[in-house]
Amino acid sequence: MSLFIYNSLGKRKEQFESLYPGLVTMYVCGPTVYGHAHLGHAKSYVSFDVVARWLRHIGFRVKYVQNITDVGHLTDDGDEGEDKIERQARTEKTDPMEIAQLYTRSFYEDMDRLGIERPNIAPTATGHIPEQIALIEKLIASEHAYVVNGNVYFSVDSFPDYGKLSGRTDQDAVQSGIRVQLRSEKRSPSDFALWKKAEAGHMMQWNSPWGRGYPGWHVECSAMATKYLGTTIDIHGGGMENKFPHHDCEIAQSEAASGKPFVRYWMHNNMVTVNGTKMGKSLKNSVNLKDLFKKVDPLVIRFFILQSHYRSPLDYSETAIRASQTGLGKLHDTMRRLLQAKPGSGDLDLSSFTERIESAMNDDFNTPIAVSVLFDFSKFLNIALDRTDGLSETALAHAKSFLVTYGTTLLGIIPPESQPFTTGTVHADNILDDVISILLDMRADARIQKNFALSDAIRDKLLEAGIEVKDTKEGASWTRASDV
């Protein structure tokens, strides 16, 4: 069974073959660190986290590079823009580097909580100024770029394929809808800046062959991807909104410099919308992850994201999140029940579930189907556990291995056994665990004596305290009542 990936360049699913056997090189555009991460970041990085996990599952070594953009880029491409990181530094009355560091840490904190595995290499733009300068020099030498007044521009006319990713190959048409004033010093209106001269008072600036300045928006990705992954990389990922101009510019720069294809498979994830409109930092509707995590378990967010396909837009609403919370809790209930089950003699055939989940993932990482298979499996397992003969030790082990392989290791929506269930049972606190066990034992005694007034009182009072008790075949179990 082979993996098919939807390639944005060409707009069709293609069979995946890595450039080098056994190794996948993957670059994903990272965040610009001038504010806390929001739900859009979560969707993007959860999606590519699962891509990396799946590639590893099918046997590849994955070298995953994700940059941190800590050079503040301008709010527009003309002269008038404001540097976002500098602006934030002024707002917070500190300097740009502190802003960058603060929000970088904040970003990883949130990504960690979402269970996103860290990329292998996370290079910063400021740490790779020499590499960017070297790339620009190469482009100037080959006449793909030119210097004007301390600025360096990429000459779009020198790269006939410019715009092939977004389909914006007609530059006159592109310019007809442009919303910013053109810079007259550019040879062609679509030319974009590789290096910008630092205006007076610009805080982040470096020496370059063209004077003091700072890199343009697009160069960092080309420079860092090439440095760590080579001139041709297997997978380049990012948000759809970056197709144009960012990714088209990356292609132009990289391919003009190397003469080789830059990326074999372009992957773009769709956007998060809130009540049907785009969520954006500039719009006031962005859902900040730190705020969201106060109300909703990060794992529920992860599950919510994986319930839709990465190429589909995801609409955020409280009701949708609540539905995910309940649904994921059900999966966790099944896992918990499995872990508590006493061995019987029944058998279990998992092959069809494995096959369905594997083919779903091989079909352009179809996580919604993978999740649905987990639900089907959950039902199947519950039926088996309900039977009087239960499941044999081997069958239980196979079931557990299935849920761990796909629910924990692949999708990351079922916590590992060593960690607490955050949705559902809380095993984090051993003392709480013990105390509730005592109460449940007392309740069990009361029930044996048919003292239901007492047993119900224990149950009701626990519920008031936020602990929900369920009587199962395996005995009473408890979960923390959901609070969404």
Add this chain to the structure above:
RNA sequence: GGCGAAGUGGCCGAGUGGUCAGGCAGAGGUCUGCAAAACCUUGUACAGCGGUUCGAAUCCGCUCUUCGCCUCCA
């Protein structure tokens, strides 16, 4: 104006030429001392209009609507 997505049952959300997505919510039932859970049953879905086809929600055309990009954005 240009480029590009998309419209699926009460809600979320897959799929795609001919038997099932899945989740949430609702209804009825089994089980249970009662709950809860679990399990069973239950939904005239595919924006509209034409066309292709033995057959279309799925392909084609048109219309309507929504969204994204063309300015930084995951």
